[in-house]
Amino acid sequence: MASQTLREARKYEEMAEAQIPQEARPAFHLSPRAGWMNDPNGFSWYQGMYHMFYQYHPYSSYWGPMHWGHAVSRDLLHWEYLPAALAPDMPYDKDGCFSGSALELADGRQMLMYTGVLHEPQPDGSFHEIQTQCIALGDGRDYEKLPENPVLTEKALPEGGSRYDFRDPKAWLGEDGRYYCVAGNCTGDKDGQILLYSSADGLHWQYEGILAKNNGRFGRMWECPDFFELDGKHVLLTSPQDMLPRGFEYHNGNGTLCLIGSYEKEGHVFTEEHDQSIDYGIDFYAPQTVLTPDGRRVMIGWMQNWDTCNMRSQPKTWFGQMSLPRELSVREGRLYQKPVRELEELRRNKVEYHGVKVAGEALRLAGIEGRTVDMELEIAPAQGRELYRKFAVRFAQDQERHTAISFRPHESILKIDRKFSGSRRAIIHQRRSLVRHEGGALRLRIVLDRFSAEVFVWDGEQVLTATIDTPLSADGISFYADGEAVLDVVKYDLM
Template identity: 65%
Template sequence: MSEMLEKARKYEFIQGQQIKEEERPAFHITPYVGWMNDPNGFSYYKGEYHLFYQYNPYSTHWDSMHWGHVVSKDLLHWNYVPTALAPDEDYDKFGCFSGSAIELEDGRQLLMYTSVNQEKLEDGTVRDIQTQAVAVGDGKDYEKYDKNPVLTAKDLPKGASKVDFRDPKIWKGNDGNFYCVIGSRPADGSGQILLYRSKNGFEWEFVSILAKNQNRYGKMWECPDFFELDGKYVLLTSPQDMLPEGLEFHNGNGTLCIIGELDPETHTLKEQFCQGIDYGIDYYAMQTLLAPDGRRIMIAWMQNWDTLAYRCNDSGWFAQMSLPRELSVKNGRLYQVPIRELNAMRANKVEYNNVVIKDTRLTLDQIEGRTVD
């Protein structure tokens, strides 16, 4: 274990225990301490749901991206696990950015993430360079691959930026290969989604440009996810700098769902329907998993980059995840409902009817607690 990772684990263990349980939401995931953004590595592994997240344990503001980690049996009650990744290698010393997780054939869990370094230009300025790296572990401790990064600028299609090349989402294909989609910025300055393939999860090759924005929906497309659902192929992504279209896309940094057919020859998505995913102001960087019972379940960062200044900053932690949602496709639309595990929380019903509320001091027997539905 590197000194940087050990430091993060010690710090969060001490500081996280100072935050009382009642100072956190009952069901929404919060960082153990410090800052949280994008969900990462949402997966089912060794009988538990795992969720990693973009994490800065040392401050309630974005900086020095680590991977935080929580696990759950029911997607509602989460336990903290020590920090999974720290930016402790030359290729990721400016951050372990967003990514995903999958189980390998040998039973280990593979994490795939965006590793960020910087380069100095001729005029003396510096810029980020984004590559993709992997780490393997047992659900608690992870070791970075000694041949990282596994995808670099040489693996990009012509015109694609090595500055905006991030957020790999990995899955296992029906052909036995691993695949991942990655957000990219092409020469036109907008966004596109790249598709890559691997036989083992460590050695990758470019397959195609799966989908192109062509300056229709915002600019850079971040945090893509791609899966088959109810006979259709679904692409989820979070575009930056979106402009409203009627009732859609009012959040600036928003959400986009494209539903269509996959061309097996060209490996491109043929769009049929497009929609926003959430109409509130706090929903970004969605990620899904395929549950053991076949459900496609989605979670997201319950925050928006445009509203970060509006907050109370005395809690020791900042930001939280949405409640997970079950997805389906009907009549060309993405449908979302709360996970059915919530039903188990409803018991011992107490009901009052025709009660007149005259002031704020009304007390009703057995109506108490800190949660409400």
């Protein structure tokens, strides 16, 4: 039986959704039914559908008491909203149902495992968030919270583990038939660690140990972990807070981290071999993955940035969207990401050019335009000429506005820049990435969906993601080179 709090949220979101025209939303990225969206939660396959839950405040387009929104899809691109799944309506979660995960139990029920938040008053009049792990069980639409909640409390923390920063459980079924989950935590001095738990039935959990420790390397508190096997390696994804840049890695403050290594299952020992950012753009955080029925590991992240999300030029009826679903692989010890293959089913109206000389003034090509676009570029230096100094592609363009991707081969720097996109706020508008090139040759794939751009370098060796707020009437695309470059371009509309 849904609580009054949940019934009110469901009634409100249904009314509010009807006020948002479809053309005001992304075409194939999931946005909130109404109000505010942040972290993806419970990304799972259940009863023939992909389920995506999300951190959700239906009553305004700003962060508020966290609910769980809910949507389902058959192809990861077309989403149908279901009623909100969770609301903060119990003594242990009355101040928020924070992030978590979902899986199917042996009896066929879908389990949601989430972080319950309770504000505890302190002697000085301030409040601390007490964070515990809780469970709700349901049928893919309606869920009942366990009477035994919370199932993991401070009693299940290692010595020195903070009960104020203990959140975001990601659960899975192990090959041995046991259930496992990882959760983010930190020590009293805010140094991040990932904790591992196990369960025989998915309902009663026990502490196994510390899977990974920060030791002061990557920011502070580690949020939103995910842990899985991929291409013979084990991969730990997490989103550290307060990161410091290291060269061209980890520039986002609240950013993303991928650790690749080996895992000894007997002793639950994860040995790191490689670290990297997950996304090198401006807007990407808190990714979560699902194993698809055909065996692919697919990841979706929140396509936003905590440092810019409250600085907006205009009021909005909704805010926040998810990234394009990305198929993951590990190649030569590095994480690769590419758009899910289902995206190619949306391609229409192919336009193709080969060997186009780009030099000096901005070049427009007939048929190359639009705001829902899948575009593949191959850039090369002109034969027998000096290496070009800069190449740029500008999109979401009109007389006043554009967003740009530019590449300087002498520095090996790829930059995404939205300072001319129409923003009236001094938010983060640029991000640079060190990329590989072959004598000035570079391959890019740019996916545009109305209010976002995702740039895949060398078939997903690196990805740069950014949201844009440019009016949809700005649909021009142009190319520019300082020096002389040669361009091959294949462009599709995404319908």
